[in-house]
Amino acid sequence: MKKYNICVLGATGMVGKEMIKVLEERNFPVGKFLPLASSRTAGSTVKFNSKEYEVIEAKPESFEGIEIGLFSAGASISKALAPEAAKRGCVVIDNTSHFRMDPNVPLVVPEVNPQAIKRHKGIIANPNCSTAQMVLPLKPIYDEVGIERLVISTYQSVSGWGKEAVAEMFEQTAALLKNPEAKVDVKYLPKQIAFNVVPQIDQFADNGYTKEEMKMVNETQKIFEDDSIKVTATCVRVPVVIGHSECVNIKTKKKISVARVRELLSAFPTVKVVDNPGKGEYPTPIECAGKNDTFVGRIREDISQENGIEMWIVSDNLRRGAALNAVIIAEKLLNAA
Numbered sequence: 493m494k495k496y497n498i499c500v501l502g503a504t505g506m507v508g509k510e511m512i513k514v515l516e517e518r519n520f521p522v523g524k525f526l527p528l529a530s531s532r533t534a535g536s537t538v539k540f541n542s543k544e545y546e547v548i549e550a551k552p553e554s555f556e557g558i559e560i561g562l563f564s565a566g567a568s569i570s571k572a573l574a575p576e577a578a579k580r581g582c583v584v585i586d587n588t589s590h591f592r593m594d595p596n597v598p599l600v601v602p603e604v605n606p607q608a609i610k611r612h613k614g615i616i617a618n619p620n621c622s623t624a625q626m627v628l629p630l631k632p633i634y635d636e637v638g639i640e641r642l643v644i645s646t647y648q649s650v651s652g653w654g655k656e657a658v659a660e661m662f663e664q665t666a667a668l669l670k671n672p673e674a675k676v677d678v679k680y681l682p683k684q685i686a687f688n689v690v691p692q693i694d695q696f697a698d699n700g701y702t703k704e705e706m707k708m709v710n711e712t713q714k715i716f717e718d719d720s721i722k723v724t725a726t727c728v729r730v731p732v733v734i735g736h737s738e739c740v741n742i743k744t745k746k747k748i749s750v751a752r753v754r755e756l757l758s759a760f761p762t763v764k765v766v767d768n769p770g771k772g773e774y775p776t777p778i779e780c781a782g783k784n785d786t787f788v789g790r791i792r793e794d795i796s797q798e799n800g801i802e803m804w805i806v807s808d809n810l811r812r813g814a815a816l817n818a819v820i821i822a823e824k825l826l827n828a829a
Contacts, residue, residue, distance in 0.1 A: 493521050494521060495521045495522060495523035496520075496521055496522065496523055496559045496560055496826070497522075497523050497524040497526070497557055497558045497559045497560075498515070498520070498522050498523075498524070498525055498526070498558070498559070498560050498561075498562070498822075499525075499526040499527070499528050499554070499555065499558045499560075499561045499562070499582070500512055500515075500525075500526075500527050500528065500561075500562045500564075501528040501529070501550050501561060501562070501563045501564065501565045501569070501570075501573065502528075502529060502563065502564035502565030502566070502569075502587075503527035503528060503529050503538050503547050504527075504529050504533040504536055504538065504547055505529075505564060505565065505654065505655065506651055506654060506655050506658075506810055507564040507587055507810055507814045507815055508527075508529075508562075508564050508565070509538070510810045510811055510814065510815035510816075511562045511564065511814075511815040511818060511819065512527070512538060512539075512540050513815070514811065514815045514816050514819045515540070515819060516540065516541055518819060518823070520819060520822065520823070521826070522540075522541075524557070524558075525540050525541075525545060526545075526548065526554070526558060527540070527545050527546075527547045527548065528547065528548055528549070528550040528554055528565075529547045529548075529549065529550065529565065530549065530550065530565060530569065531549045533547060534547050534548060534549035535547065550565070550569070550573055552573065552576035552577075552580075555573075555576060555577035555580045555582045556580055557580075558577065558580070558582045559581070559582060559583065560582065560583050560585065560822050560825065561574075561577050561582045561583070561584045561585065562585050562587070562815075562818050562819070562822070563584055563585065563586040563587060563588065564586075564587035564588065564814065564815075564818075565588070566588060567588040567589050567590040568590075569588075570584075570586050570588040570590045570591065571590045574586055574590075574591065574615050575614075575615075577614075578613070578614025578615055579614075582614075583612065583614060583615075583616065583825060584614065584615045584616070585616050585618060585818045585821050585822055586615060586616070586617050586618060587618040587814050587815075587818055589620065589703075589707065591615055591617045592617045592618075592619065592620070592707070592710075592711055592714075593710055593711075593714065594615075594617070596613060597612070597613075597615050597616065597617050598611050598612050598616055598617065599617045599618075599619055599711060599714050599715055600616055600617070600618070600619075600715075600817075600821055601619060601624050601627050601628065601715060601817060602817070602820045602821055602823075602824050603628060603631065603760070603761050603762055603820075604627050604628065604631045604715055604716075605715050605716075605717070606824055609821065609824050609825065609828070610828065616821055618814060618817050618818050618821070619707075619711045619715065619817075620704070620707040620708065620711055620813075621652060621736060621807075621809040621810075621812075621813025621814050622646050622648060622652075622704070622707075622708055622727065622736055622738065622809070622813065623707060623708050623711040623712055623715070624812070624813045624814070624817050625736060625738070625786045625805055625806075625807035625809070625812055625813050626644070626708070626712070626738055626740060626805055627712060627715050627716070628760070628762060628763050628786045629757050629760065629763050629786060629788050629803065629805060630642075630712075630716075630740075630742070631760065632756035632757060632759070632760045633742060633744065633748065633753060633756060633801070634716060634718075636748060636752070636756060637744040637745055637746040637747070637748045637799075638744060638745030638746060639716075639718075639721050639742060639743070639744055639745065640720075640721070640722065640743045640744065640745050640799070641721070641722040641723070641742075641743040642712065642721065642722070642723045642724070642725075642740060642741065642742055642743075643724055643725075643740075643741040644708060644723070644724070644725040644726070644738060644739070644740050644741075645725075645726050645728070645738065645739045646693075646708075646725065646726070646727045646728060646736060646737070646738045646739075647689075647728055647730045647732070647736070647737040647738070647739075648693060648704075648727060648728065648729050648730065648736045648737075648809070649729075649730065649732040649733055649734050649735050649736055649777060649809055650681070650685060650729065650730075650731065650732065650733060651733055651734050651809060651810055652693070652729075652736065652809050653680060653681060653693075653729070654680070656679075656680045657680040657681055657685075658733055660677070660678075660679060660680050660681060660685070661681075661685045661686055661731055661733075663676070663677065664676040664677070664678075664684055664685065664686035665686040665687070665731070667686075668686055668687060681729060685729060685730075685731050686731055687731065688731065689728050689729065689730050689731075690728065690729040691726065691727075691728045691729075692729070693705075693727040693728070693729055701725070702727060704725075704727040705724075705725040705726065705727050708723065708725040708727070709723040709724070709725060732777050733781075734777065734781040734782075734808055734809065734810060735776075735777025735778070735780050735781050735806060735807065735808055735809060736777070736806070736807060736809040736813065737775075737776070737777060737804065737805070737806045738804070738805045738806075739790075739802070739803075739804055740802070740803055740804075740805055741794060741800065741801075741802050742800065742801045742802070742803070743794075743797065743799055743800055744799045744800075744801065745799070746799065747798070747799050748799075748801065750791055750792060750793055750801070753791055753801055753803075754767065754791055757788055757791075762784060762785050762786060762812070763785065763786050763787075763788060764785040764786070764787050764788070765787075765788050765789070765791070766787050766788070766789045767788065767789040767790065767791050769789075769790065773789070774789030774790050774804060775787035775788070775789050775804065775806040776806060777806055779806075780806045780807055780808050781808050782808060782811065783807075783808055783811070783812070784808075784811065784812060784816055785807070785812065786805060786806070786807040786812055787805070787806045787807065788803055788804065788805050788806075789803070789804050789806075790802065790803060790804035791803045791804075
């Protein structure tokens, strides 16, 4: 089998480490492996296939001879370096927000819109992790009966904001367990996250929605190539380490039964139905951490409207929502080569 020269930009971050792990687990045909990062963490080491590699500072010339680049080092770094990598013949699969809504860059979840991959011009965008896990169970429903409107409430883990935010949550929790009246430090998240929920992820836009909420609106429409889908979202950070949860209310264009929804989702790749409330069976983040699937439960008819379906969607945001999605895109590229 032909091997490919691969780089991971952001190799020391939570998603970058998960990308390296997924490449190993899926036996991706790697020839040269190059871990890259900003000057802040360059010089540290990472392991890939039991071998230790020094992390190199990413510069335009770093991408000479690299065929596929998995990027997860922040939007400003992708903005500067992805075009440089593409110019040198490297296909960039970018996990940041910078290119997602660029009309010249395909936004891809491979099980949902693989046809978009072939339209790339050197850069392919990974969706926001919340969007990525949601569109998987939506796809078979969309194909069967169409979707008119989505009302989304998310319960997003702290790892979505990075390792510093996770450390902050642990520090706050430890301080408050020691002294419930303690004043805790808040640096990385908008408010105290320990023993709390925070209805703000990213900055607020002029319309009162946060950037995270607008990502879910715009990215869903782009992935389905259907601007007629009406979407509203409220995104909330919760004191969970790994795993995003979502309550999604779907108004379909035609009537569909709960039984048919379960049947469609059970047959769809990388979606797993866990839905037997009578026996306490429904997905939670702890059970989904480290897993490749997106888990769906609490599937029921919306009693307040016609053609309404409600469901609960949970997935590992670092893995299914980011790293695994990027690696599957890379596998599709190889299959098309």
